[in-house]
Amino acid sequence: MESNKKIVIVTGGGAGIGKACAQRFSKEGFGVVIGDLSEADGKETADLIEKAGGKIIFLHGDIADDSFCRLLAETALDKWGRIDVLIGNAAARNFTKIIDATEEEWNRLLAVNLRGTAQCCQAVLPTMIEQQSGVIVLLSSEIHRTGRTEMPIYDVTKAGIISMTRTLALEHAKDNIRVNAICPGYVVTDYHIRKAELQGRDPNELYTAKSGVFNRSGSPAEIAGPIHFLASDEASFISGQTLTVG
Numbered sequence: 001m002e003s004n005k006k007i008v009i010v011t012g013g014g015a016g017i018g019k020a021c022a023q024r025f026s027k028e029g030f031g032v033v034i035g036d037l038s039e040a041d042g043k044e045t046a047d048l049i050e051k052a053g054g055k056i057i058f059l060h061g062d063i064a065d066d067s068f069c070r071l072l073a074e075t076a077l078d079k080w081g082r083i084d085v086l087i088g089n090a091a092a093r094n095f096t097k098i099i100d101a102t103e104e105e106w107n108r109l110l111a112v113n114l115r116g117t118a119q120c121c122q123a124v125l126p127t128m129i130e131q132q133s134g135v136i137v138l139l140s141s142e143i144h145r146t147g148r149t150e151m152p153i154y155d156v157t158k159a160g161i162i163s164m165t166r167t168l169a170l171e172h173a174k175d176n177i178r179v180n181a182i183c184p185g186y187v188v189t190d191y192h193i194r195k196a197e198l199q200g201r202d203p204n205e206l207y208t209a210k211s212g213v214f215n216r217s218g219s220p221a222e223i224a225g226p227i228h229f230l231a232s233d234e235a236s237f238i239s240g241q242t243l244t245v246g
Contacts, residue, residue, distance in 0.1 A: 031056070042059075085231045128172075
């Protein structure tokens with residue numbers, strides 16, 4: 001067992017913001033465990049980090065499965081003996097309007113985005129409580145504040161993440177565990193690029209979007225930076241908060 005470094009678990013760590021987080025935390029000296037539903041993405045990210053000299057373990061699975069959430073935590077403990085940070089990034093999406101949504105569509109997004117995220121928290125919390133230290137950063141979305149017509153079920157789940165964040169922060173302040181949420185604005189990720197390619201559109205057009213305070217799109221690395229800050233000792237007096245980026 002190696003126990004001389006801090007350890008981060010990143011769900012949805014194979015691509016997009018999760019990948020950027022895995023790379024950033026590895027660069028900062030963390031041992032990294034990533035979980036992802038895409039085996040190809042997870043292996044690619046793990047290879048990139050290993051080639052850069054980082055320590056990473058990739059696990060292929062779905063956080064809707066509670067046993068997979070436990071496996072992420074168990075793997076970190078078996079390898080390094082501790083868990084310092086959980087980044088709850090994994091999420092499912094669909095574009096069905098509420099009036100048309102089926103029970104199966106609701107169940108899938110709730111199972112991943114809310115219950116799955118909660119299960120990951122549940123899996124790491126006993127270790128963090130025993131350590132009397134730990135940080136959880138959950139990914140919400142800036143759009144949950146305003147609403148939109150394109151992804152209503154997804155946005156409902158992201159609003160729920162804010163409530164989960166506040167509750168966990170209050171419950172576990174006594175354990176020296178901090179819990180915060182990040183609400184990214186419009187960020188061009190692998191998801192958006194692949195979607196554009198499937199639709200026959202030029203992915204470069206994604207970067208011309210006018211959005212947010214800076215009137216532009218963001219990059220995954222620009223979200224990974226604030227997440228790293230919230231996980232660092234520099235943010236030791238910040239918990240139960242929601243940070244909008246972009």
